[in-house]
Amino acid sequence: MTLDPAACYKAVAARDRRFDGWFFVGVSSTGIYCRPVCAVKTPRFENCTFYSSAAAAEKAGYRPCLKCRPELAPGVARFDAARELADAAAAMIDDGFLNGADLPGLASRIGVTERHLRRIFAAEFGVSPVEYAQTQRLLLAKRLLTDTALPVTDVALAAGFGSVRRFNGLFKTRYGFAPGRLRAHAAPAADEGGLVFQLAYRPPLAWDALLDFLGHRAIEGVERRDGDVYCRTLRIELAAGEAVTGWCRVAQLPQRHALQVTMPPQLARVVPQVLGKLRHLFDLGARPDVIDAHLGPLAAAKPGLRVPGAVDGLEIAVRAIVGQQVTVQGARRVLGRLTERFGTPLAEPVEGLTHTFPDAAALANATIDALCGAGLIRTRAAAIQAVAAALLDGTLRLDPLAPLEATTAALLAIKGIGPWTAQYIAMRALGSPDALPAGDLVLRQHLRLKDEREVAAHAAQWAPWRAYAALHLWREAAALAQGEPKA
Known part of the structure; x- marks a missing residue:
């Protein structure tokens, strides 16, 4: 994904939440990468480099910020059809697919060759799928260490690492400190059974x-x-x-x-x-x-x-x-x-x-x-x-x-x-x-249209967000009629 440094810096300076998760900023003076909403003092523009994924920032040598915690950034739902395959692969990696399968299996699942997957993934995220998966495992482990009291062995396995030794080594190499440093910040709720x-x-x-x-x-x-x-x-x-x-x-x-x-x-x-x-x-x-x-x-x-x-x-x-x-x-x-x-x-x-x-x-x-x-x-x-x-x-x-x-x-x-x-x-x-149940009785009656074809024609103005339009219309109808929307 191509990023405009000037536009990204404006979002960072404004701490604009609309861009949270869409890119990350690496700060050369600290060696840390942050979310655009990080509450620390805004770094100088010349010290900033912008990355389309946390994995790309880590590949460039930056460590995750312990204040804004990049692992908590919201996911990204992009609307460019050319990126859909790469996004689909990333979503499956986020959900732990590569913890129990290999890259050919991932490529097969989304319907492309392994070579094509590598190419489109690198173009979109700036790293290979394996590098992306490695970063997601580390960020999940960081999250578990910070937010739970799970034993380190359980953290390593839950994050998808095959061994504690591998986890400890990679964590220290990538982040510069041992996993135990975060253990002091474990969430109290974890001690209550959750x-x-x-x-x-x-x-x-x-x-x-x-x-x-x-x-x-x-x-x-x-x-x-x-x-x-x-x-x-x-x-x-x-x-x-x-x-x-x-x-x-x-x-x-x-x-x-x-x-x-x-x-x-x-x-x-x-x-x-x-x-x-x-x-x-x-x-x-x-x-x-x-x-x-x-x-x-x-x-x-x-x-x-x-x-x-x-x-x-x-x-x-x-x-x-x-x-x-x-x-x-x-x-x-x-x-x-x-x-x-x-x-x-x-x-x-x-x-x-x-x-x-x-x-x-x-x-x-x-x-x-x-x-x-x-x-x-x-x-x-x-x-x-x-x-x-x-x-x-x-x-x-x-x-x-x-x-x-x-x-x-x-x-x-x-x-x-x-x-x-x-x-x-x-x-x-x-x-x-953009899905639309155009034959829905409540939608037809609320819009005062006679059939499914007229509903579809009227709803064309809301494409490609017609599913959201349907939710708004159902709510309006329920409020007016004090009745039950279908389904």
């Missing part, structure tokens, strides 16, 4: 709207809203069919422009995956300044509105199928029964969280009669089974890196899934910012 992390976002964030949406659709036993806090269960798939289950609690820290995530120690080995899923669920890579400006008056009532994503694509698909032509409350009842009968019980239930949402194997192997016993009609039960089976055999993926057009086409080929369902899944499971 691991605590922060996920930064670019303000504004309409946290109340996110909680309204998620809380209104909360599945009993899986998730709940407790005032200004969201809690839910998680199931993280590992290699060879192994899975780790647990829970998380998420609250807003508005003064820090961050979300605080608490999770139990048993999730330490899958911290990157958990944080990646939560970034997607809360749409933390969004650029509200860009989106709200494009939507104009539509976004004025609720700036910073995000499109709630997913921690599990199958869960969103089942929600969408169950929610066809029924109220939100009716769908919640069915989803709760499905969870109770086919979900995985937590070893230690906490605060009303008792089960993880059913996985693909559980739903694919259930009988149609058993699914119908939870309140489904046969066509919807069959559609859910078809989606689960396709996920199991690898013919379907429901995650932010799945190809949009091919995935929606595969969904539409399943009996019982129409355009509304496919677009809703694209909005939330695939994270498509």
Whole structure:
């Protein structure tokens, strides 16, 4: 990514949060690299060099700032299609993909050759994928050392290092001091049985709207809203069919422009995956300044509105199928029964969280009669089974890196899934910012248009952010009618 030094320096001098995570500044007089929002005295321009990634700054010999902590910078969601593949690879590395796989496997997953991946990755981030992964492991280890009381051995393994010796050596070589130096700053919350992390976002964030949406659709036993806090269960798939289950609690820290995530120690080995899923669920890579400006008056009532994503694509698909032509409350009842009968019980239930949402194997192997016993009609039960089976055999993926057009086409080929369902899944499971359930009854009635074609034509003005427009319209309709938006 090409950076304009003059423009970057202005952002640093202004501590402009819109650029947090988009670049890092290395300061030659200190040997430190910082986020553009760092609160220290602004360095002189001639001492600054700007990098598109933390890995590039570290490759140039800079150490991470202990005050602004580059590992806490928000993720980046870019809009240039030419960069999508490199961003997809980086997202998978951030989520720990290379901890259990190799570079050819990563290239295969995003659909390119290893050579092409190396080329586009270096052009975008200034380093190789392996160098990028190494920096992400070190930054995660730094985060665990600072924010938790996990033993150093557990920190090394959780961050993806094969041995403590390798971790200690690389940490000291790269940062100039031993990992134990950070141990004195471990978070007190870690001693109370929880691991605590922060996920930064670019303000504004309409946290109340996110909680309204998620809380209104909360599945009993899986998730709940407790005032200004969201809690839910998680199931993280590992290699060879192994899975780790647990829970998380998420609250807003508005003064820090961050979300605080608490999770139990048993999730330490899958911290990157958990944080990646939560970034997607809360749409933390969004650029509200860009989106709200494009939507104009539509976004004025609720700036910073995000499109709630997913921690599990199958869960969103089942929600969408169950929610066809029924109220939100009716769908919640069915989803709760499905969870109770086919979900995985937590070893230690906490605060009303008792089960993880059913996985693909559980739903694919259930009988149609058993699914119908939870309140489904046969066509919807069959559609859910078809989606689960396709996920199991690898013919379907429901995650932010799945190809949009091919995935929606595969969904539409399943009996019982129409355009509304496919677009809703694209909005939330695939994270498509321009997905639009144009056939939605609430959207049509609120816009006073007669059919799906007219809704699509009217919504063209909001492209490529039509998913955000749909969320704003649903909120407007609910406020005016005091009713329930669909799904």
